[in-house]
Amino acid sequence: TATRRPLMAGNWKMNLNHLEAIALVQKLAFSLNEKQLTDVETVVLPPFTDLRSVQTLVDGDKLLIGYGAQDLSPFQSGAYTGEISGAQLAKLGCQYVVVGHSERRAYHYEDDALVNAKVAAALVNGLTPILCVGEGLEVREELRHVPHCCGQLDAALQGLKPEQVAGLVIAYEPIWAIGTGKTATPENAQEVCGAVRERVAETFGKETADQVRILYGGSVKAANIAGIMAQPDVDGALVGGASLDAEEFVQICRFPE
Ligand code: PEP
Secondary structure (H helix, E strand, O other), rough: OOOOOOOEEOOOOOOOOOOHHHHHHHHHHHHHOOOOOOOOOEEEEHHHHHHHHHHHHHHOOOOOOOOEOOOOOOOOOOOOOOOOOHHHHHOOOOEEEOOOHHHHHOOOOOOHHHHHHHHHHHHHHEEEEEEEEEHHHHHHOOOOHHHHHHHHHHOOOOOOOOHHHHEEEEOOOOHHHOOOOOOOOOHHHHHHHHHHHHHHHHOOOHHHHHHEEEEEEOOOOOOOOOHHHHOOOOOOOEEOOOHHHHHHHHHHHHHOO
């Protein structure tokens, strides 16, 4: 089996202006460098308006922090008022882009076809999609969470080649655990992350499934990360609220200690 480098990605959501972004990235970099933490990949996902400042800081100080955006347009350019293209994000040095976050699906009516188009747009521009799947409380209570997440996955990956899927990041984020303080148990996380990897193996082959990184997201904190990371099919975390606190996020990135 391939060795997958752990990835901790901080989704800032609609928080922090560009000055606050600089302060947080500086704090993060200071703590990470102090610990020589290179075995875990650390990524921040700031709002669009902060990206240029983060780029300047990361490039200028050669920081060991990656960054990306929280969304992108499915289109390359043109008359799409208010949208940001993958080309624009790539030009700003973004490596990653979140696609299909449950908040986008819920508040911006993003459906599976749009998520699929956004995954394609990210890849065309050399960005790594962090593709989110996850079930709401009702689906979980009806015990339909595995087929639900695999269905979202199938739709989002439609038309992709195995080598494209191998480089992806998939995030399992149960909606009932996002921002609620209710974390899935490590076993809950493993059940779906394992099923997602199996589904990738069925559709794209075992080699692809061994390479693709699968994250868990939903109320991850320093206090619960170790148990989650101990699961065989969990390769990292997508962290919302706790990523806004430098100390807490660095503690999460230092889970092996
Ligand atoms: C998220 O929205 O990606 C997330 C996991 O949020 P939180 O960690 O705040 O639950």
